Amino acid sequence: MREGLKQRLVGGFVLAALAVIFLPGLFKEQQGHRVDGESRIPPAPPAQTVEFSDPDATWDGEPAPQPETMFLPDDDASSDSFSLPQQPQVATESSVVAAQFSSSSLASSSSSSAASSAIAAVPAIPLDDKGIPQAWMVQLVSLSNREAAVKLRDDLQRDGYKAFIRDVKTDKGTFIRVFVGPNLNREESAKIKTELDQRLKTNAQIRRFEP
Structure with missing residues (x-):
């Protein structure tokens, strides 16, 4: 009898302990949450009102003249003020005419001789049957990659060569x-071929230029 009472007391103690532990949590979940409705936004700073005055449209200066009256010469200006001082008459009219004729003849003859010498200095350009100048060019490489070909052309142009693709x-x-x-x-093209073959390790070809 005592043993059963003892077990009942122990069981009641355990249930009481469990109730003390879990019941407050259950009641706390059923309670409503309190929301703080107080605003924490700071108040707006005071705005200062600035008043602007209307622009003053009055003008104390003189108005600008009309465009057609601007930059005109004065009426008092005379062409006599710009005349050159007269030189004393030394030579006769016949001597002046003869001097002008000789100077013009000398100038025309010198200009003609200069033009003739300039034309003679221009080398004669050989032409083929179609009237195309006989020129030569160096074919360096033939590439399937356009970017590589363009880069090689640009590098040669920067070095002073007349390169194209x-x-x-x-x-x-x-x-x-x-x-x-x-x-x-053609000898100049052969010289360029030798230079580029040594520089680029290529075997270039000299070909006739075709426009």
């Missing part, structure tokens, strides 16, 4: 050829 369609596709020239002297 052309697109050529073949059975294997379109290739971009890089040329240097043209030159009227």
Whole structure:
């Protein structure tokens, strides 16, 4: 009898302890949450009102003249004030005419001789049957990559070479050829070929220039 009472007392103590632990949490969840409705936004700063006065349209100066009356010469100005002082008459009219004729003849003869010497200094350009100048150019490489061809052309132009590119369609596709020239002297093209072969490690070709 005592043992059963003891167990009941222990069971009641455990239930009381559980109630003390869990019941406050259950009641707390059922309570409504309190919301702080007080605003924490600071008040707006005071605005200062600035008043602007109306612009003053009055003008104390003189009005501008009409465009057609501006930059006109004065009526008092005379052409006599700009006349050159007269030189004393030394030579006769016949001597003046003879001097002018001789000076004009000398000037025309000197200009004609200068033009003739300038024309003679221009080298004669050989032409083919179609009337095209016989010039030569150096074909460096033939590339399928356009960017590489354009970069090589730009590098050669920066170094002072007259480089250009052309697109050529073949059975294997379109290739971009890089040329240097043209030159009227084939020996000059051969010299450029040797320089670029040593520099770029290529085997360039000398070809006739075709526009």
